[in-house]
Each structure stands twice: as C-alpha cells, then as structure tokens.
Amino acid sequence: MTIMITGATGQLGNMIIANMLVRVPATEIIAGVRNGGMSATLKALKDQGGEVRCIDYDRPETLQKAFAGVNKLLLISSSHNDDTVRLTQHTSVINAAKNAGVEHILYTSFAFPQTGLKGSSNVHRLTEQVIFDSGMKYTILRNGLYIDFVNVLGLQEAIxxxxxxxxxxxxxxxxxxxxxxxxxxxxxxxxxxxxxxIYELAAPRTWTFADLAEVLTEFAGKTVIHSEDVSVQHWIYPFLSSIDTGSTSKDLEQLMGQPITSLKKSIAPFLN
Known part of the structure; x- marks a missing residue:
C-alpha cells in the first residue's frame, strides 16, 4: 500500500504526515510538495525511507507521472484565492489520479457545504461531484471551520x-x-x-461568544464579559455568516478515537 498526501508542506498536510509516521511504515508514505521546502517532518519521512515528490496543481502534464504507483491519494484542497482556478486545479489532480491508476482518492472538503451556495463551499461541492463522476473509490473529509478564526476577534484586547x-x-x-x-x-x-x-469533521457540540468570554476569564484571572454592538464590523463576520457554523457531527471524535480539543486548549496558542 502506497499513500500520497498532497500539500505536504502546508500546516494540515505536515500534521497529517507526522501522525502517519506513527501509524504506518514511512516506506508506504509519499509526500507531495509544490516546491523544494523541507520541514522537519518531511526530513524525518525521508530519513525513515519515505518519499517526497513534486506535485504542482498548476502543471497538470506532470501529475499522472507523479501519481505512478500510488494506491491512496489524499487531495488537500488548493489554497488559491480564485475558486475558478481551484476547481481547475482539483479537476486536473482527479483526472491525473484516475489515469495513473489510483484506486482510492480522499479529498479535504468543507463541512456541511449542502446548506448554502455561497463562497468556498461551492467549489468544494463541485470538486466532490468531479470525484463522484470519476468512478474511483472515494472518501470525502469535510473539514470544519478552523479554530484559527478567533485570532482576529481581539482576544488580547478583550482580556x-x-x-x-x-x-x-x-x-x-x-x-x-x-x-x-x-x-x-x-x-x-x-x-x-x-x-x-462522507465525513463531517466538525465539532460534536457548538460554543458561543459567551462561552469564549468565560474561557478568556480563566486565562485573564479576572472577569471578561461578552457584549454585543451593532457597530462592530470586520470581514470575518460576513464570512462566518456565509457558512454553516452551527451544525454538529460525531464523525471527528469517532475517527480520532478520543474527544476533540477543548475550547480553552484550542485558543491558547492565540494568546501567547
């Protein structure tokens, strides 16, 4: 069994490979990278007999050769800011994977895209359809909203x-x-x-801004309250309104085999 992870130099890809190295032999893992950057995780992969290959979503003519001998392919969605380009990139990867004989394709989509037609959720649904139409075995991993969004909410100022x-x-x-x-x-x-x-990898329960204020109170050692103000404006709020942030799923905890990280531990890195 040979497993390739694309986008391996990104944060998520790098973390996935680090977890893979304690689950399967490094010789079964191929990291797909766009450029020559090499993290400590990728160096460890190579040192243990794993492989690093160049995977450039924008060079479709090179992809089929890069996927040679791969049984499972994880397509981490493109970070390009133009959704038309993203869909073209994804489609190129999927077609090349099929032509290269990849048996099973996995894709990092976005949680609950069926609830709206706005923004990035649309490109994910379209990519999923390309995968379904390809005839390959598939697994859709619909990732929930990254907790990182709290970093623009002014947590330090609130404390x-x-x-x-x-x-x-x-x-x-x-x-x-x-x-x-x-x-x-x-x-x-x-x-x-x-x-x-298809897995919805979101939290099994939601939290509110009031819950966030309670957690900030623990960090601050003094009371932090939540206040609403209609005059507050930031690009993050229209974005949050355009996606489904309220639906929940047990899939993530079940696949992890343990509870998700608590809100307090999740936001701690953004308070240092």
Whole structure:
C-alpha cells in the first residue's frame, strides 16, 4: 500500500504526515510538495525511507507521472484565492489520479457545504461531484471551520479591557483544530475501509461568544464579559455568516478515537 498526501508542506498536510509516521511504515508514505521546502517532518519521512515528490496543481502534464504507483491519494484542497482556478486545479489532480491508476482518492472538503451556495463551499461541492463522476473509490473529509478564526476577534484586547465585543446575533461555532483534523484524517488513511463515505469533521457540540468570554476569564484571572454592538464590523463576520457554523457531527471524535480539543486548549496558542 502506497499513500500520497498532497500539500505536504502546508500546516494540515505536515500534521497529517507526522501522525502517519506513527501509524504506518514511512516506506508506504509519499509526500507531495509544490516546491523544494523541507520541514522537519518531511526530513524525518525521508530519513525513515519515505518519499517526497513534486506535485504542482498548476502543471497538470506532470501529475499522472507523479501519481505512478500510488494506491491512496489524499487531495488537500488548493489554497488559491480564485475558486475558478481551484476547481481547475482539483479537476486536473482527479483526472491525473484516475489515469495513473489510483484506486482510492480522499479529498479535504468543507463541512456541511449542502446548506448554502455561497463562497468556498461551492467549489468544494463541485470538486466532490468531479470525484463522484470519476468512478474511483472515494472518501470525502469535510473539514470544519478552523479554530484559527478567533485570532482576529481581539482576544488580547478583550482580556485587557474585560469585554469581548461582537456584532449581535445568534452566533454558534463548530470550529475545530488542525491537529484534531490531522489525527482523524491520518487514521482514515492508515486504516482499511472508509470507501464511499462522507465525513463531517466538525465539532460534536457548538460554543458561543459567551462561552469564549468565560474561557478568556480563566486565562485573564479576572472577569471578561461578552457584549454585543451593532457597530462592530470586520470581514470575518460576513464570512462566518456565509457558512454553516452551527451544525454538529460525531464523525471527528469517532475517527480520532478520543474527544476533540477543548475550547480553552484550542485558543491558547492565540494568546501567547
């Protein structure tokens, strides 16, 4: 069995490979990278007999050769900011994988894309359809909202002032950490099965801004309250309104085999 992870120099890809190295022999793992960058994880992979190959979504003529001998391929979605380009890149990878004889393709989609037609969720649904139409065995890994979005909410300012201020609304969040996603995805890659499955890798329960203020209170050692203000404006709020942040799923915890990281531990890296 040979497993390739594309986007291996990105945060998620790098974490997945780190988890894979404790699950399967390095000789079964191929890291797909766009450029020559080499993280400590990729160096460890090579030192243990794994392989690193150049995978450039923008050079479709090179992809089929790069996928030679691969049984399972994890397509980590492109980070390009133009969705038309992203879909073209994804389609090139999927077609090349099929032509190269890849048996099973896995794709990092976005959680609950069926609930709306806005923004990036659309390119994910379209990519999923290309995968379904390809006839290959598939697993769709619909990643939840990254917890990283809290980094633009002014957490340090809230601790200093004692007030976390946000726009009014019934905000609820199913956000998760990359490390939890990486653990779950690595387990899926390392195990047999999971074909023709779609997993919603979001949190099993939501939290609110009031919950976030309570956690900030623990960090601050003083009370931090949540306050609503209609005048608060930031690009993050229209984005959050355009996706499903309120639906929940048990898939992530089940695939991890353990509870997800708590809200307190999840936001700690953004308070250092």
């Amino acid at each position: 200093q002032s004692g007030v976390l201020t946000t726009p009014a609304g019934d905000w609820r969040f199913n956000a998760v950490t990359r490390s939890d996603l990486a653990r779950a995805i690595a387990n899926v890659l390392a195990e047999k099965g999971h074909e023709q499955r």
